[in-house]
Amino acid sequence: MTVLDARVPEGPIADKWDNHKFSVKLVNPANKRRFKILVVGTGLAGASAAASLAELGYKVEAFTFHDSPRRAHSIAAQGGINAAKNYRNDGDSVYRLFYDTVKGGDYRSREANVYRLSQVSLNIIDQCAAQGVPFAREYGGLLANRSFGGAQVSRTFYARGQTGQQLLLGAYQAMASQIAAGGVTLHNRADVLDIVVKDGEAVGIVTRDLLTGEVRAHSGHAVVLATGGYGNVYYLSTNAMNCNVTAAWRAHRRGATFANPCYTQIHPTCIPASDEFQSKLTLMSESLRNDGRIWVPRNMDDARAAADIGDADRYYFLEEKYPAFGNLVPRDVASRNAKTVVDQGLGVGPLRNGVYLDFADVIARDGEQVVREKYGNLFDMYERITGENPYRSPMRIYPATHYTMGGLWVDYNLMTNVPGLYALGECNFSDHGANRLGASALMQGLADGYFVLPYTIGDYLAPKLAEAPVPTDDPAFAAAVAEVDDRTRGWLAKRGTRSVDHYHRELGKIVWEYCGMARNRTGLEKALSEIPALREEFRANVKVLGSADSTNQSLEQVNRVDDFMEMAELKVRDALHREESCGGHFREEHQTPEGEALRDDENFAYVAAWDWQGPDRPQELVKEPLTFENVKPTQRSYK
């Protein structure tokens, strides 16, 4: 039975990280070059880690499946990045950011990690500004801030609506300077398809070259996964098309426990799907809810255009149910209520799968010009995608999967339970509990890469000073390479009848229907019978054309969908076992009389980490109890 030791340092919460930095083992500067570290993924977490480790003197090999590291999906983050700078003099502090994050996570995160995140948030802004990230400025030349959901202070730094892009370019450029200096060797178009574990320790990875199909082993003293989340298990999400769970899932199959897979964040304001052909969903900034009013027609047979429907026939469901917060209730509450009205048949649009987000009142009050100045780029984007002019008719929105809080279990050092294997950024589970606050994903990715891993990885490496990496002709590598090669080529031999995308879409429908915004036992049990059946059909009947020895996008995708097929089942089982509602996990059986999420702290205040038992047996549940010594859990209410 796997035992999880979170290795949280002793002492008061404010001293833990300092104490820990002093107590971990160090590798002296001259010896760092003797260690090789493999970093998988070049988004915010991976690129910042690769750059920082190379600056320290470690030999780093970085891997991305993209043509360039700059394409990682961190680039799509719009809103901003939090930091407890208190530049606005409005009462912010490290403790307040910590408090807001633990509360926002609905008391399902690890306090010590969150406090450290909040502490290093200060350094991140300094670091990024020094790199030349063009943050928004006031006329005096100092940094500007905006406020963001779930906080009463203005602590969010931003670069127009492209904060993720600018932070990623900063981290990518830092890494590029290390590539030029020889500290980082970059492998692009390298798809990581397995993690190699020998004598219980991570010793390397297996990649497939996406241009030539060559399957290769790479060995190192440690392996760092910064491979993002698993939102594409739903097929339709705001994730990029190629985001996948494969590296993390393969690590799980090699012994790394996977924590809280049922925690998924659904973003309330996305453009609804318009047809079966839809390949992804586009997010519209949450800031629109500041001025837009959300409604549906009261009568499900009302076929009139929105403008022709009088106030009496409009159902402003958030304003009616939550008079105090109205359209500004938190993401999960807004999302669930939109689902409720659409499920009741009140949805709008050609597929009746959305709700109106109406700007008519604010345009009448402030004029079109004011609205254009605030939201012009978003309105343009909406029109580009839908062909509808939101100045004339209301936007149609619907919630979509956006971020996954669960991921590989890690200890305080960000190491998984497999020694030598680390997980950073969205790929791990540690800081957001059951729900992530806005502008906190970028913060966590960069915290892990710039300011946590470079300190903690030495603790594992120091005792290995005399050890060379395991050679890639070792039987452990040879076996893993053969396995990847067989698996990949095996798909071409199926000669089935349906495409990879077909099965991915079908999987997404099941997971969205039964393990999306709201879950219940009956639905989850249905999913548990449907997913294995679909997986079996997929494995027997998928059709992949072309060759394994050249560029083949279907072949890239089929391995990923195969892993989603397994991951989905675990996600559903996790959702079924967690008999409570918390954050992004809403079990309909567990709600307050007002319809809010009802936690069960007595029985479920733990991290659910799942331990792989082989392909034919379900994972075993391992619990890491969560204790709250600083922030007292309370019930959320937005009435």
Place this chain on the structure above:
Amino acid sequence: MSTGNGSGRGAAGNGHGARLRLKLRIWRQAGPDEPGGFLDVDAHDIPEDCSFLEMLDIVNERLIDDDIEPITFAHDCREGICGTCGVMINGRPHGPESATATCQLHMRKFRDGDEIVIEPFRAASFPVVKDLMVDRRAFDRIIESGGYISAPTGTAPDANEIPVPKDVADFAMDAAACIGCGACVAACPNSAAQLFTAAKLGHLNVLPQGQPERWRRAEAMVETMESFFGSCTNHGECTEACPKEISLDFIAVLNRDYLKAKVKNRRLASQT
């Protein structure tokens, strides 16, 4: 196209659901050293609400049904920010709509019966990988040569120690909005990469943080660029094709800084 007064709840209230029949001529090329040619596709029943890449998805699904290998094309975020996608559409990078990446172009911009010629970005420094996918790694070489500000992790002063005038920050951001898609190179008769390089250089060279390495950066980036790409002769096609509307002004910044750098770097060298 767009409605006057609201979409209404029912289907097809404002033209949603219209279907197009298109004559596609799609470039196919098995590999970098293989000969290429056009595949003619009669693409019927294409929803006007789908994006250009979703149209290709539909075509690919049908090809797979017919046991023909699907068309390879680069794509990822499909929201116009990652810069992965990009094809020539009737001879124009990213197609007919201005300030729009291929993934954000929607089929309602085309008419029933249109012929659409789809090719990869054409440039000697962007070799075709397969079909519509090209290799743009030369861009990364330009960045590695100097497209960064050296600020090793942990060395930074407090962020507000370095004030940046708002108009300078805004100007830098205008440049930094570049998504690195390569449309500028594909649009240029000389396959020059001035606009990309100028955007990256301009972003860093106007900021106070970028001053210490300014001249070294200008010289290194421009010379690396010239080792891969053609020369700029001020056609301005690049900025027309740019999905982020990066301004030609940045090329002026690049030219100025490169010229100054040649003088300054030489003078500094002679002093040592």
